[in-house]
Amino acid sequence: MFIFIFLCWSLSGVFGVDAVKSVSVTEGESVTLNTDTEIQTGELIMWRTGHNSLIAKIKGNIFERFRDRLTLNEKTGSLTITNTRTTDSGLYRVISTRSKMPLNTFNLTVYARLPVPVISHSSKQSSSSSSSNCSLLCSVLNESDATLSWYAGMSVLSSISLSDLRVNLSLPLEIECLDDAYSCVLNNTISNQTTHLNTELCRSCSGPVSESLIVLISSSSVAGSLMIVAAAVGIFCICKKHRKTDREVQTRDREITYADPTFYKRHKTRQSAVESDAVVYGGVMRR
Known part of the structure; x- marks a missing residue:
């Protein structure tokens, strides 16, 4: 030097x-x-x-x-x-x-040609971290004159630079779930190597729904179905009532029509010497 x-x-x-x-x-x-x-x-x-x-x-x-x-x-x-x-x-x-x-x-x-970083589960967790968090470790072996970094999308989360001496280096990362494209990058002045984090090591934030959420969704579905049934019954009753009222109105509005009268001549009897014509009306038919 x-x-x-x-x-x-x-x-x-x-x-x-x-x-x-x-x-x-x-x-x-x-x-x-x-x-x-x-x-x-x-x-x-x-x-x-x-x-x-x-x-x-x-x-x-x-x-x-x-x-x-x-x-x-x-x-x-x-x-x-x-x-x-x-x-x-x-x-x-x-x-x-x-x-x-x-x-x-x-x-x-x-x-030297850069090795590909290796991402694995970390056996160590910080005292303030939750047991459900995903603890990761990005490692390279026998490397020098390079920088090791964690990325979330295009943003750098953490990084560390390697000295002239060849050493083994690891960079930890702790997240709750995969809500972005996480990657570990090893780079120097002229080249880089990248390893992407996948769901095999950490669950996705948009992964399986919890049981409590499933129960809530089911309850909401049942309540919604009952409301739909009640509304249908109400509409049916209203329609039925209207149909009945219409029939009553139509019945009251019908006209009464009388049949044409038929006239008959009464024959003379022995008991009466007076000849007179009697008018007899026929029965009335209602339509």
Whole structure:
């Protein structure tokens, strides 16, 4: 660490802070460090590490430290490192025989591939938590230079950053139920790994209805049914009463019609010498 700080201070003092270019890559990927120039006739290009160790030059062999993982562009002198490793991290300088100052200086950081966080039940609960709460633990093993965080949707609930030392780390979380999309994220400068929480570990807030709520809903349904039946009976009685009243009114409004009278002549009898006609009315028929 002291050597790194000293080299940075030396380079910033001689070439300025902006002269050091930061480059990041994930382990296993390739990276190219450009010279931003073209090689002139008779020019010699050399690449050195922060410890001033020669690792490659345009005229000659590439040194054994990188074996077959280094290539040089013959026109520009740019250096390409394939199948990068975390041990490749550090300062790189490209030097030309036509200049007293380095053409470019790079601070290369090779990050290890991030593991996928593991979410599990936590065996520990806080003293203030309820027994019905869901206690979780998000863990990563042997990791460094990264941040472990709990998310609810897009909001960060808690996080912790890992140091340069590789350690095992766990981040707890306690919730009542799944009312959002919870996830645990491990990330560094250039990549991230995410694990989403599912209902296998915690019940959903919109999950099964409690027994008391079921009883309440059932009681409400019965009461509603009784009200509907009572209303139907009331309507039936009202309709029946109206039909009866209508029949009575119709009966009272009917007209009484008399039949046409029929006249009969009474025959003369011996007892009476007076001849007279008697009128006899027929029966009345009501319709």
